[in-house]
Amino acid sequence: MLYLVDKPMAEVAFRTIDGDDDARVVLIQDGVLLEPDVGAPTYAVARDVEVRGVELSLGIEPITYDTLIELVVEHETRTFA
Numbered sequence: 001m002l003y004l005v006d007k008p009m010a011e012v013a014f015r016t017i018d019g020d021d022d023a024r025v026v027l028i029q030d031g032v033l034l035e036p037d038v039g040a041p042t043y044a045v046a047r048d049v050e051v052r053g054v055e056l057s058l059g060i061e062p063i064t065y066d067t068l069i070e071l072v073v074e075h076e077t078r079t080f081a
Helices: 007-017 029-033 046-052 065-074
Strands: 002-005 024-027 042-045 060-063 077-080
Touching: 002 007, 002 065, 007 029, 007 077, 024 065, 029 042, 029 046, 042 046, 042 065, 046 060, 060 065
Parallel strands: 002 024, 002 077, 024 042, 042 060
Antiparallel strands: none
């Protein structure tokens, strides 16, 4: 499952993600300010990172909005935004 995570809903999102062996996480909007330790492939929308002027933690891959759309089309998605 693909999880879209923004900062206000992060705690609930990360509890939900815990135990999902097929999880993929995308940090969006203020979610890019987080440093999750979820044990799943984690991405961040590059434009959101750029706008907020932050550097991503190791293991978080920046992606474009086009890539985000591809991931949403390819995977069942839950939104925590």
